[in-house]
Amino acid sequence: MSVPSVSVTVHDRYTPELRDRIVARLRTSMDDRTAYRLLTPGHLRELAKVEAPQAPVLSVYLRLGPDRRVGNAWRSAYSSLVTPMLKQIDNGRARQELVEEFSRIEHTLHDAFPTMGRGAAFFVCRPLGLWRQLALPLELPDGVHVGSRPHIRPLVRTQDEHDRFVLVILSQEHSRFFISQIGVVEEVFQVRGDRLHQMLSDRVPRDRLDVLVTDAKKIEAKVLAHVAEMVLSQFEGRYLLVSAQHPALRTAFMEQLSKAARQRVCGAFSVEAHARPAEVATAAEPAQRAVEEREEVATIQRIIDAAPNSAAWGVRPTLEALSVGRVMTFAVDDMFAKPGTRCGNCAALWETVVQQCPNCGSSAVEPVEDVVELALEKALAERAALELVRSDRARQLLRDRGPMAALLR
Structure with missing residues (x-):
């Protein structure tokens, strides 16, 4: 999956046109159906609205713990779910339609196996054009369900109030934005910038260099801050974790965040700017777990006090x-x-x-x-x-x- 992005140069300003371009590309990321997605509250509400009285909706849950990731162990587990279900279908046409849908899911697992998470879920209905594949942070029970609506009840165990993070990796050349549940991340946006100091030093008088570099960095920080706020809003993130190799860029970024967004910054983590998503998930996990523990204890204490x-x-x-x-x-x-x-x-x-x-x-x-x-x-x-x-x-x-x-x- 290609990650939507925008480029910011030293000549750009944060205009309404640039904001609209970011929003449009962020929505492209949200609408992608070809990659394993993390379940957001919005996705759950969307699935809850699906109803197909005339066409069956297929819901498949498959645990993908370490034992299932060795060799092709997942195939045996998948087959043990599919075979009994098909035997229950007497109608030959209905059975063939399900065989085709099960085959699509199996090919997807084979061609693009989830690299992170403890499980996967699929919700499929060809007549409705429904195809949703999710990477699950928890090991939910294996299951196959056929009905007029998606079987989403097991997903409620993934909707913890304090388990929805937005991760930001700040870099002057390539900043990245992720949504995350502990142990799993999904990259949803990138902002590409210029090597500002080098670019300007080749083109402007030395006595103007510091002023122009400062102005350009402020513009870049403003764009990065607004993207972070849009990701928080669009994906209903609860907390913001920031990784920045340059303290000055982090400071500028924090200054440009709104007061409400600054209150959601819950800590920092450290990772290389071009790290793979699995490395980002690993690097962020200790900070995420610390937040989770702190908020869980605070919630239980509020109930005790009440x-x-x-x-x-x-x-x-x-x-x-x-x-x-x-x-x-x-x-x-x-x-x-x-x-x-x-x-x-x-x-x-x-x-x-x-x-x-x-x-x-x-x-x-x-x-x-x-x-x-x-x-x-x-x-x-x-x-x-x-x-x-x-x-x-x-x-x-x-x-x-x-x-x-x-x-x-």
Whole structure:
């Protein structure tokens, strides 16, 4: 995949025309369907709107841990998913259509295997023109699903409130912008600049050199800052991490950021300007994990401080708060899963298997394998913030009171 870019010379100014050109090229990056994408909240909302009553939507999840990356081990796992599904299809035409879609996915995996992440997901429907391939930061369970809508429920476990970063590598010649979840990055934009000092020193009087170099660097810093803000906005990034080999360029960049964007700068990392994406992911990970731990601990502490009137602790109180739409922040140990019950009438969730809904009295209840997954989905639908607790310090704070909690509206 070619990364969209703009070039900035010593003669450029940050004009509305240049801004429009950057926005257009950034959207090109967002619309690319041929590369493995990181899932953003926008992508998730887009998938949630897809519906195809007359044509099946195929959803495929495949774990790609280290064991699956040895040789062609992933092929055996993929085949074990596909074969049983096809055997269930009696209609010959429908089966052939699925065979073709499964083959497209397999060829894609063979030709462009994800180099990062713990898994991949595909959402495919040829009549709709739907083709979405995602690199997953977490190992979600293998699965194949066919229906009128994409099966996106497992993806809610990737939507942690404090796991959406924008990474910026600043360079006077070649600045790069990435979106990232811990361990995975996707390059979405580049800004190419001139070797300003060398270029100007060959063309201008010495007594004007310092002034022109300063002005040119300020323009470049302004462009870089505005691109960073647009990437934060377009991809709904939560934090900004910056790598800069030249302190002066970092200072100029920070000065040009808006106040709101500066508040999202959460630290720094160090990496060579032309590093491969996997090297960028590795270099940024320690800083990202430090941010994640800090924010997880702060979230759990806010819930502790809000108790007892504005917080819910434990599975049952938290699920009850969800059922009445009171959850503002939903926190859960990312390792926690539990079977339970869902009411088909009022959509309430319960941690035990019941024959009748305690909330509305309906007998239209069904057992579910993981009530936590459904709770995360419900919290997202209610626009609650999600905190999937993964750090040891925050997990211990949560474990002392229950594996699930909520800050209430």
